[in-house]
Amino acid sequence: MTTTGLDGFALLDKTWSTVTPEAARRMLIAAVQAFAGKGYHATTTRDIASLAGMSPAAVYIHYRSKEELLFNISLVGHETSLALLSSIEGDGAVERLRNAVATFAGWHAEFHTTARVVQYELGALSPEHHEQVAELRRQIEQRMRSYIADGVEEGVFDVPDLKGATLAVLSLCIDVARWYQPGGKRTPDEIGAMYADLVLRMVRPN
Amino acid sequence: MTTTGLDGFALLDKTWSTVTPEAARRMLIAAVQAFAGKGYHATTTRDIASLAGMSPAAVYIHYRSKEELLFNISLVGHETSLALLSSIEGDGAVERLRNAVATFAGWHAEFHTTARVVQYELGALSPEHHEQVAELRRQIEQRMRSYIADGVEEGVFDVPDLKGATLAVLSLCIDVARWYQPGGKRTPDEIGAMYADLVLRMVRPN
DNA sequence: CTCCATACTAAGCGGTTGCTTAGAGCTAAG
DNA sequence: CTTAGCTCTAAGCAACCGCTTAGTATGGAG
Numbered sequence: 383m384t385t386t387g388l389d390g391f392a393l394l395d396k397t398w399s400t401v402t403p404e405a406a407r408r409m410l411i412a413a414v415q416a417f418a419g420k421g422y423h424a425t426t427t428r429d430i431a432s433l434a435g436m437s438p439a440a441v442y443i444h445y446r447s448k449e450e451l452l453f454n455i456s457l458v459g460h461e462t463s464l465a466l467l468s469s470i471e472g473d474g475a476v477e478r479l480r481n482a483v484a485t486f487a488g489w490h491a492e493f494h495t496t497a498r499v500v501q502y503e504l505g506a507l508s509p510e511h512h513e514q515v516a517e518l519r520r521q522i523e524q525r526m527r528s529y530i531a532d533g534v535e536e537g538v539f540d541v542p543d544l545k546g547a548t549l550a551v552l553s554l555c556i557d558v559a560r561w562y563q564p565g566g567k568r569t570p571d572e573i574g575a576m577y578a579d580l581v582l583r584m585v586r587p588n
Numbered sequence: 589m590t591t592t593g594l595d596g597f598a599l600l601d602k603t604w605s606t607v608t609p610e611a612a613r614r615m616l617i618a619a620v621q622a623f624a625g626k627g628y629h630a631t632t633t634r635d636i637a638s639l640a641g642m643s644p645a646a647v648y649i650h651y652r653s654k655e656e657l658l659f660n661i662s663l664v665g666h667e668t669s670l671a672l673l674s675s676i677e678g679d680g681a682v683e684r685l686r687n688a689v690a691t692f693a694g695w696h697a698e699f700h701t702t703a704r705v706v707q708y709e710l711g712a713l714s715p716e717h718h719e720q721v722a723e724l725r726r727q728i729e730q731r732m733r734s735y736i737a738d739g740v741e742e743g744v745f746d747v748p749d750l751k752g753a754t755l756a757v758l759s760l761c762i763d764v765a766r767w768y769q770p771g772g773k774r775t776p777d778e779i780g781a782m783y784a785d786l787v788l789r790m791v792r793p794n
Numbered sequence: 795c796t797c798c799a800t801a802c803t804a805a806g807c808g809g810t811t812g813c814t815t816a817g818a819g820c821t822a823a824g
Numbered sequence: 825c826t827t828a829g830c831t832c833t834a835a836g837c838a839a840c841c842g843c844t845t846a847g848t849a850t851g852g853a854g
Contacts, residue, residue: 405831421711423629427812437833442813444831502708502766505627546774546782549767550760557763560708561755568752576752584790611801633842643803648843650801796854803848810841818833824826 397462397496406444409434413451418498422452422506452503453511459500460518463489467525475533479585480578482529483555488574490558497559526552533585540587551581603668603702612650615640619657624704628658628712658709659717665706666724669695673731681739685791686784688735689761694780696764703765732758739791746793757787 412433533539739745
């Protein structure tokens with residue numbers, strides 16, 4: 383058996399299931415693990431290659447540069463979380479916001495390895511790639527804002543500052559990726575439920 | 589005149605006013621700016637030296653290594669924010685929590701350059717230095733938890749999960765350092781006030 | 795004046811970095 | 825069988841990294 387250094391969790395991260403060929407996917411997953419663990423700049427192409435069980439030069443068969451690896455991770459990661467936020471269902475604004483926060487915060491816990499790279503390594507992208515990702519981030523913000531605005535229109539939320547509240551809710555969910563630890567006593571679903579509760583308390587009328 | 593690359597804001601950051609001699613302080617401030625802008629690993633000792641207006645070797649007159657620069661920043665930064673949280677006053681638990689959140693969130697906005705290094709570069713510390721900083725972080729968490737617990741005892745807060753709520757409040761404040769931009773339309777004080785409002789809404793009884 | 799400590803610089807060392815080159819092994823079409 | 829194309833590796837290159845060494849300038853004590 384070949385030792386690749388990729389643990390079962392990472393291989394099961396459905397975020398990357400559409401990436402082909404297999405060697406390119408293996409390399410991406412290795413990069414996600416390395417970037418999440420030590421940060422983009424502290425990770426060498428040799429780290430990535432050896433995690434993927436290949437030689438350093440093999441990286442460049444599938445990707446033009448180390449930055450392109452990061453860009454692929456960032457792009458797919460943002461698209462995944464935007465798709466997740468866009469597919470929220472629920473009866474009424476309260477249930478929709480509850481589901482949105484539970485899903486978004488839960489994703490940042492369950493896929494915290496991917497989420498860390500997605501949320502905290504943006505600064506290492508080239509200006510062109512950064513702008514592409516920034517557009518996706520604007521769409522994510524707009525989605526979350528519309529879930530809150532719906533409740534205000536329905537009269538079930540009391541929110542003095544819509545933009546500020548949206549910022550706070552997104553910030554709360556995103557920061558889960560920073561502090562979450564797999565061994566902790568809360569499961570990702572429990573974190574999602576707790577955060578949904580806290581957010582609904584924040585926007586409920588007196 | 590010598591060009592040091594240190595802008596007025598950084599030189600006025602009162603966080604570093606006690607660091608002497610002056611050249612060591614100038615070097616620390618340069619390191620804060622560089623680490624905050626590009627991250628610890630992407631910053632070279634030559635970057636720091638040229639920001640401080642000195643030669644690369646001058647770094648090692650005042651600090652043993654690049655990591656010791658980071659440790660000094662992290663230590664002083666954590667001590668400063670712990671001191672800030674410890675000096676909160678106010679009549680009753682509601683006003684004390686309001687002041688605590690406004691102060692803590694406001695600090696992460698006003699001194700976001702320092703705060704970014706303090707909050708997001710922990711992973712680059714040596715294990716020994718990391719443990720020293722972790723102890724300060726536990727004290728910060730305990731402080732914030734006690735402000736919330738006081739309100740529960742007084743009967744003015746409704747908090748089903750004290751540990752979870754503390755985590756969320758700290759997370760909200762800390763993440764300000766990630767998204768805050770000096771040119772934005774909200775001042776640090778306004779952010780502090782808005783966040784204090786949101787947190788009080790989160791913990792108020794029905 | 796001499797002497798010594800302090801704060802700094804010019805130059806550079808060994809090691810590591812992202813990435814390239816040259817070529818090997820394999821598959822499959824003609 | 826030949827050959828083209830794809831995936832991969834061994835080896836290595838130029839640049840850059842953190843840090844050190846050797847030496848200079850300055851200033852205060854005796």
